Amino acid sequence: xxxxxxxxxxxxxxxxxxxxxxxxxxxxxxxxxxxxxxxxxxxxxxxxxxxxxxxxxxxxxxxxxxxxxxxxxxxxxxxxxxxxxxxxxxxxxxxxxxxxxxxxxxxxxxxxxxxxxxxxxxxxxxxxxxxxxxxxxxxxxxxxxxxxxxxxxxxxxxxxxxxxxxxxxxxxxxxxxxxxxxxxxxxxxxxxxxxxxxxxxxxxxxxxxxxxxxxxxxxxxxxxxxxxxxxxxxxxxxxxxxxxxxxxxxxxxxxxxxxxxxxxxxxxxxxxxxxxxxxxxxxxxxxxxxxxxxxxxxxxxxxxxxxxxxxxxxxxxxxxxxxxxxxxxxxxxxxxxxxxxxxxxxxxxxxxxxxxxxxxxxxxxxxxxxxxxxxxxxxxxxxxxxxxxxxxxx
Amino acid sequence: xxxxxxxxxxxxxxxxxxxxxxxxxxxxxxxxxxxxxxxxxxxxxxxxxxxxxxxxxxxxxxxxxxxxxxxxxxxxxxxxxxxxxxxxxxxxxxxxxxxxxxxxxxxxxxxxxxxxxxxxxxxxxxxxxxxxxxxxxxxxxxxxxxxxxxxxxxxxxxxxxxxxxxxxxxxxxxxxxxxxxxxxxxxxxxxxxxxxxxxxxxxxxxxxxxxxxxxxxxxxxxxxxxxxxxxxxxxxxxxxxxxxxxxxxxxxxxxxxxxxxxxxxxxxxxxxxxxxxxxxxxxxxxxxxxxxxxxxxxxxxxxxxxxxxxxxxxxxxxxxxxxxxxxxxxxxxxxxxxxxxxxxxxxxxxxxxxxxxxxxxxxxxxxxxxxxxxxxxxxxxxxxxxxxxxxxxxxxxxxxxxxxxxxxxxxxxxxxxxxxxxxxxxxxxxxxxxxxxxxxxxxxxxxxxxxxxxxxxxxxxxx
Numbered sequence: 001x002x003x004x005x006x007x008x009x010x011x012x013x014x015x016x017x018x019x020x021x022x023x024x025x026x027x028x029x030x031x032x033x034x035x036x037x038x039x040x041x042x043x044x045x046x047x048x049x050x051x052x053x054x055x056x057x058x059x060x061x062x063x064x065x066x067x068x069x070x071x072x073x074x075x076x077x078x079x080x081x082x083x084x085x086x087x088x089x090x091x092x093x094x095x096x097x098x099x100x101x102x103x104x105x106x107x108x109x110x111x112x113x114x115x116x117x118x119x120x121x122x123x124x125x126x127x128x129x130x131x132x133x134x135x136x137x138x139x140x141x142x143x144x145x146x147x148x149x150x151x152x153x154x155x156x157x158x159x160x161x162x163x164x165x166x167x168x169x170x171x172x173x174x175x176x177x178x179x180x181x182x183x184x185x186x187x188x189x190x191x192x193x194x195x196x197x198x199x200x201x202x203x204x205x206x207x208x209x210x211x212x213x214x215x216x217x218x219x220x221x222x223x224x225x226x227x228x229x230x231x232x233x234x235x236x237x238x239x240x241x242x243x244x245x246x247x248x249x250x251x252x253x254x255x256x257x258x259x260x261x262x263x264x265x266x267x268x269x270x271x272x273x274x275x276x277x278x279x280x281x282x283x284x285x286x287x288x289x290x291x292x293x294x295x296x297x298x299x300x301x302x303x304x305x306x307x308x309x310x311x312x313x314x315x316x317x318x319x320x321x322x323x324x325x326x327x328x329x330x331x332x333x334x335x336x337x338x339x340x341x342x343x344x345x346x347x348x349x350x351x352x353x354x355x356x357x358x359x360x361x362x363x364x365x366x367x368x369x370x371x372x373x374x375x376x377x378x379x380x381x382x383x384x385x386x387x388x389x390x391x392x393x394x
Numbered sequence: 395x396x397x398x399x400x401x402x403x404x405x406x407x408x409x410x411x412x413x414x415x416x417x418x419x420x421x422x423x424x425x426x427x428x429x430x431x432x433x434x435x436x437x438x439x440x441x442x443x444x445x446x447x448x449x450x451x452x453x454x455x456x457x458x459x460x461x462x463x464x465x466x467x468x469x470x471x472x473x474x475x476x477x478x479x480x481x482x483x484x485x486x487x488x489x490x491x492x493x494x495x496x497x498x499x500x501x502x503x504x505x506x507x508x509x510x511x512x513x514x515x516x517x518x519x520x521x522x523x524x525x526x527x528x529x530x531x532x533x534x535x536x537x538x539x540x541x542x543x544x545x546x547x548x549x550x551x552x553x554x555x556x557x558x559x560x561x562x563x564x565x566x567x568x569x570x571x572x573x574x575x576x577x578x579x580x581x582x583x584x585x586x587x588x589x590x591x592x593x594x595x596x597x598x599x600x601x602x603x604x605x606x607x608x609x610x611x612x613x614x615x616x617x618x619x620x621x622x623x624x625x626x627x628x629x630x631x632x633x634x635x636x637x638x639x640x641x642x643x644x645x646x647x648x649x650x651x652x653x654x655x656x657x658x659x660x661x662x663x664x665x666x667x668x669x670x671x672x673x674x675x676x677x678x679x680x681x682x683x684x685x686x687x688x689x690x691x692x693x694x695x696x697x698x699x700x701x702x703x704x705x706x707x708x709x710x711x712x713x714x715x716x717x718x719x720x721x722x723x724x725x726x727x728x729x730x731x732x733x734x735x736x737x738x739x740x741x742x743x744x745x746x747x748x749x750x751x752x753x754x755x756x757x758x759x760x761x762x763x764x765x766x767x768x769x770x771x772x773x774x775x776x777x778x779x780x781x782x783x784x785x786x787x788x789x790x791x792x793x794x795x796x797x798x799x800x801x802x803x804x805x806x807x808x809x810x811x812x813x814x815x816x817x818x819x820x821x822x823x824x825x826x827x828x829x830x831x832x833x834x835x836x837x838x839x840x841x842x843x844x845x846x847x848x849x850x851x852x853x854x855x856x857x
Binding site: 104123 | 792794795796797820821822823824826827830831
């Protein structure tokens with residue numbers, strides 16, 4: 001009996017995606033729960049797994065646009081039964097051979113070009129991928145710039161653009177990032193206010209308690225948990241920021257789910273850390289580390305990305321001194337962290353060197369007034385410069 | 395007249411026929427194997443591959459003792475040849491092989507019927523044997539009757555002076571002067587045997603080169619090596635007749651004369667269907683008198699199949715074996731498999747010559763863009779140690795995909811060395827794959843790896 005392999009439901013706002021890659025070959029015998037394909041949607045990249053064991057027959061090719069619920073393959077369960085009953089040892093041996101069975105030249109090309117042999121239809125015996133198949137696929141794929149290649153001589157005459165450019169289709173994630181950023185700038189009356197924070201207090205705290213913190217919680221005490229706590233504290237002080245516009249209504253949020261932007265090689269993702277007001281700093285650090293890892297591994301679920309009330313983004317890890325972040329609609333504000341630099345500052349009439357960070361708060365002026373935004377950012381600054389305020393609650 | 399019925403009857407117990415019968419029996423069919431010889435194994439085991447190899451090995455020892463031993467620091471007094479013992483050993487080798495087949499047939503419950511078969515209908519055969527005629531019927535019949543040496547019409551085989559390979563494996567004395575007509579594998583192998591045993595051997599070839607299907611560079615080197623061993627090689631010479639101990643030939647209008655005690659005619663083999671009465675079954679032949687078959691080796695009659703030398707394709711035992719196994723599987727409803735593009739061919743001289751797939755010359759003639767990697771055994775450590783530095787390996791690969799298209803090897807044990815190239819090719823391997831596969835050191839097989847690397851000009855031990 002053949003069962004249908006469908007694109008699983010991904011959450012209310014997702015209706016379609018791209019089946020970007022098959023992890024198995026057409027006609028292969030798959031095991032239950034074996035990953036079958038990679039699905040790229042507007043928000044996340046996820047994996048589809050086999051609901052049953054059997055021989056798979058593809059209905060769509062890799063790269064196809066697919067809708068939620070669409071049948072992309074069938075699995076013939078009788079094939080698995082036949083294989084299983086006749087020679088279970090052979091079946092497992094074959095499975096091992098699938099990854100190890102590629103010829104040495106194919107393995108070299110896979111390592112050098114990034115072309116996945118499993119994604120190709122092989123022309124060798126029993127569908128094996130040959131070196132020729134890999135070379136053809138490498139040709140089809142735009143060549144990765146080779147650092148070893150000598151720099152081409154400067155052009156003296158205009159060249160065809162195609163020579164020096166490559167065209168790559170945007171991933172769904174990148175397309176979504178693009179359209180959401182543009183629409184945020186179109187819809188919101190976006191404005192940014194700046195301030196700076198002396199980070200010496202936090203740095204001392206971290207130095208003082210780092211070892212104990214790691215010993216006790218098994219995670220490092222980073223800057224981010226201070227920022228999350230400072231933001232929660234400021235949101236409590238300025239509840240107008242913890243709100244969003246919905247048509248001609250204002251929705252006020254009475255919870256503190258904070259999004260933390262994570263850079264992955266597929267693009268920026270913003271996993272949401274829940275109930276940050278109720279969590280300890282250790283819990284927040286753990287949640288962030290966990291979410292970041294899952295985002296980078298492509299294992300994050302759509303639910304992890306939804307429902308945030310405010311976003312923190314850290315351009316500082318790349319060295320940004322000052323930038324204006326774009327708000328993560330429908331939220332009303334976003335806090336931009338930046339790099340920490342030793343700068344001379346005037347303190348009690350003296351010029352002293354302090355580790356300083358510029359802070360930027362972009363906000364939707366339709367909902368948030370200048371007074372609120374500046375008050376909010378001042379509250380963040382004060383909490384960062386004197387973390388004891390977080391404990392005392394001022 | 396008694397009558398028996400089977401699922402499958404195979405006519406001819408050569409390498410194609412017995413493999414077909416054994417495979418079918420393994421798959422549960424009731425099988426009869428018909429053979430007109432008293433022993434199983436056909437031409438190959440009785441008068442072909444096996445006895446000639448026995449003699450080649452024996453005579454190689456003679457050549458070693460006489461020509462090479464002294465350089466190794468081994469001195470023999472005088473080296474004498476006891477031909478009777480040598481031939482007896484050859485007969486024992488044959489008996490061991492054919493006897494083994496008889497045991498296997500018995501073990502697999504294959505009914506062996508000795509006698510000459512003729513069709514009486516598409517599903518019935520009359521077998522005339524020592525105990526009279528038996529009638530056998532079967533659902534499927536496989537024709538595996540092989541081939542016979544081709545005779546020159548103006549100098550027919552007489553079994554003593556004008557002989558075929560059947561006789562040349564059993565000369566009672568070493569002929570003083572042997573002329574071999576036809577410079578193919580059979581003529582060169584048997585020519586080598588008698589040359590090593592003391593005959594003055596001249597090979598007369600009609601074409602401009604011996605073993606004409608091989609690349610020019612292989613043949614050029616091979617010819618020189620044979621000449622060094624004492625064989626005379628005359629190419630481009632058309633044999634015109636034999637009279638009073640002199641073979642005459644003609645080249646560019648000039649008459650050539652070769653005196654000969656014996657003349658071995660080895661100009662090819664013809665499909666052998668004599669006496670089968672194929673017309674009574676409705677089985678048709680093609681224009682070259684081969685049994686006409688489709689790509690599943692089925693003849694023009696649905697339940698009759700044909701394999702091996704009797705159909706189109708290279709007349710080689712291992713090709714016939716593959717045919718036989720595949721047909722047995724097809725008849726049993728299984729998925730048989732043959733890759734006729736990858737039939738290796740070997741000349742068992744010293745050094746040996748082996749090939750598979752497309753040669754460099756053929757590839758270039760067909761306008762295919764290829765890269766060729768060559769590696770000389772003279773740069774192979776094991777070959778130097780073993781005094782086997784003659785020859786080289788050639789790998790021919792597609793210029794674009796690097797897929798191996800063919801290989802040719804001239805060298806000691808070339809026939810054993812070619813197998814790994816066939817295996818790589820069977821799986822669609824590239825020359826780089828050969829170069830990236832570990833080969834034990836020190837072995838002559840390292841030359842294969844190096845030739846694979848040489849395709850991309852990256853051989854380690856060669857420039």
